Amino acid sequence: MRRRRSIVVGVDGTESARDALDWAAAEAAVRRLPLRVVHAYAAVPSWAVLGELPQPYENVGVPDVARSVTEEAVRRARQVASELEISTRLLIGAGAPALLAQSGDAELLVLGSRGPGGVRGLFGGSVSFRVARHAACPVVVVRPMQPTTPGRSAARVVVGVDGSHRSECAVEFAVRAAAQRGVGVTAVHAWSPRGTADLAAVTDDWSLAEAAEWRTLQRFFAPWRSRLAAAQIELRLVQGRAQDVLVAESAGAALLVVGTRGRGSVRAAIAGSVSQAVLHHAGCPVAVVRR
Structure with missing residues (x-):
């Protein structure tokens, strides 16, 4: 019998x-999947090297x-969905490698984003982007409410x-997420004029280019219409840069879904820049779906 895959969520005690x-607990409840709570910590924290003992560690190791971080997380998840099947993983090491190691048998991996501003914000962003780009499953980054x-x-x-x-995987994920929530899908294609239409500003060529892009979008999405039910x-x-248009x-929005090829070619790096931009600036949770 095939073992059920889990919704994996990374926790660190932050808001x-x-x-x-x-978000992960609600998603697991709707999908009727187990929730796996993962917390990674350093075996030798920075304060031990510096000889400074922060308040939370004064009387305990x-x-x-x-362990208290995962226990608090389980209690909170139960408040979201009391019947949820929950397991915990307490790992020694950095956050990104720990989460990536858990992605192999995960249905979905969920983590937070501290948002822009300060060293912690940059660190949080780098972790979420690294995990989103290299995980073996789709990744959802839940951004702070603004x-x-x-x-x-x-x-x-x-x-x-x-x-x-890359778009096929993202669209499949988006269609499923929308059907699950009973909402609609907005499929966005960003484009920029190029060639003679851009250089010579020929209106007819511009219109032809736009019409060609529109036909491409319609043709690409046609097979998915029957799968979204109501x-x-x-x-x-x-018209515009993909990251600006999507942000x-x-x-x-309920969710923003983008695809990524992961590491590799120059085109993959460009695609990565789009996903990185939306992870930092989107106005809703972001799902990054690799091929």
């Missing part, structure tokens, strides 16, 4: 991680504090489409 935990004016795709699932195989699909062709569309 960002608690948001990720709430590092493993005790680390006051924002909802965009035209508010409460919908937004997916970036570029016509490549949820509505909206196709959007927007703007994400304001108030």
Whole structure:
């Protein structure tokens, strides 16, 4: 009998991680999957080398504090879904490698993002991007809630489409997520004029290029329409850089889904820059789906 895969969530006691935990617990409950809570800690923390003892560690050892992080996470997850099947993993090591090691048999890996600002913000962003780019399963980064004016795709699932195989995986994930939530999908294709239309500003060529991009988007998404049941699909062709277009569309959305090839070619690095930008600036949780 095939063992059920789990929703894996990384926790570290921060508010960002608690948001990720709430999201992961709700997702596990809806999918009827177990939740695996993972916390990584350093065997020799920096304060031990410096000879400084922070307040939380005065009367207990590092493993005790680390264990309390997972115990608090389990209690919080139970508040979201009381019947949830929950397991914990307490690991020694850095956060990104620990989470990546757990991604091999995971259905989905969820972690928080501390957002921009300061050394911790940059560190948090680097961990989320590294995990999203190299995990063996889809990764959802739950960004801090920010006051924002909802965009035209508010409460919908937004997916970036570029016509490549990378997009196929992202669209499949987005269609499933939208059907699960009973909402619509907004498929966004960003494009920029090129060639003679760009250099000579020939209106007819510009229109032809736009029409060709629109046909590509429609043709690419056609097979997915029948799989979304009652949820509505909206196709959007927007001129501009992909990361700017997707960030703007994400304001108030239920989820933003992007694809990535992972490491490799120059084109993969460009695709990676798009996913990195949305991980830092999107106005909703971001799912990164590798081929």
